[in-house]
Amino acid sequence: MPEASRDTVVFDIGGVLIDWNPRHLYRKLFAGDEAAMERFLAEVCTHQWNRCQDAGRTFAEGCALLKAEHPDNAELIDAYFARFDEMMPGPITGSIDILSELRQRGTPLYGLSNFSAETYPPTFARFEFLRWFRGILVSGEAGLIKPDPRIYERLIERFGLAPERTVYIDDVEENVLAARPFGIYAIQFTTPTALRRDLTGFGLLPAR
Numbered sequence: 001m002p003e004a005s006r007d008t009v010v011f012d013i014g015g016v017l018i019d020w021n022p023r024h025l026y027r028k029l030f031a032g033d034e035a036a037m038e039r040f041l042a043e044v045c046t047h048q049w050n051r052c053q054d055a056g057r058t059f060a061e062g063c064a065l066l067k068a069e070h071p072d073n074a075e076l077i078d079a080y081f082a083r084f085d086e087m088m089p090g091p092i093t094g095s096i097d098i099l100s101e102l103r104q105r106g107t108p109l110y111g112l113s114n115f116s117a118e119t120y121p122p123t124f125a126r127f128e129f130l131r132w133f134r135g136i137l138v139s140g141e142a143g144l145i146k147p148d149p150r151i152y153e154r155l156i157e158r159f160g161l162a163p164e165r166t167v168y169i170d171d172v173e174e175n176v177l178a179a180r181p182f183g184i185y186a187i188q189f190t191t192p193t194a195l196r197r198d199l200t201g202f203g204l205l206p207a208r
Contacts, residue, residue: 006185006202008166009102010155013113013136015171016189017095018088018127022050025086029076044070045080054114055145084119085126094192096129101205103132111136112155112168114146135159146170147178156182167202169195 014020022041030037041047044066053062059081067074102109111133115123117140124130137155144151156163163183170176171189179186187198199205 006165006167006204008108008110008161009199009204010110010112010161010166010168010184011099011133012168012170012172012175012189013111013115013123013130014088016169017092017099017129018123019090019092020088022080022087024089025079025083026076028086029079040073040076044073045077050080051114051145053116053118054139056117056140056143059116059118081118085122088123088126091127091129092192095189095195098192098196098199098205099129099132102199105204107204109133110155110159110161112146112151112170113137114139116140146172146175149178149181152179152182152184167199167204 011017022045023037026037026041027034030040049062049066053059063077063081066077070077099109109132111130113120113136115138117138120138120140124136130136135158137151137158139145139151142151142154144154146152155161166184168176168179168184168186169189170179170186173188176186176188185202187195189195196205196208200207
């Protein structure tokens with residue numbers, strides 16, 4: 001049973017609170033051709049390429065580099081930024097319910113997200129619940145990206161967090177593991193049901 005002294009919660013955003021996946025967009029652009037879509041995401045607009053934008057590179061630069069290598073895919077490459085909003089069909093409902101309950105209970109809430117400095121502002125404007133946080137550290141604005149230990153140091157310093165009182169939730173295992181050496185209790189998100197169980201163990205949510 002985790003320590004009951006944990007009273008502050010830090011959330012990742014994509015994959016925990018928002019259903020983000022480039023396939024939501026590219027499935028439409030490839031007219032349902034799953035094999036071609038997967039090949040494009042594995043070879044052109046790759047996860048590692050997108051991480052460079054999350055780390056601070058502009059989409060203009062990132063797209064220009066790709067279009068020089070893959071000129072036949074120029075429109076598909078540009079769509080990654082131009083139609084980024086379509087990669088997010090909506091929030092993960094059960095997670096937002098949990099976030100709302102924590103907010104109602106007066107729990108200090110913060111965010112830590114790998115997100116481009118260009119795509120985060122319109123995302124913040126779209127999703128009302130992002131205003132519920134006392135502060136959110138965005139990788140593209142910080143010029144640091146998870147799981148770099150320095151981004152956790154920045155999080156703790158910027159918001160004056162006490163690691164021994166903090167719970168962190170992320171859907172990526174390596175990000176979870178990178179937070180733990182700081183004394184943060186880090187949870188890998190799988191489902192809202194499992195998350196609710198974990199937070200109930202801290203006394204952050206009431207038992208049902």
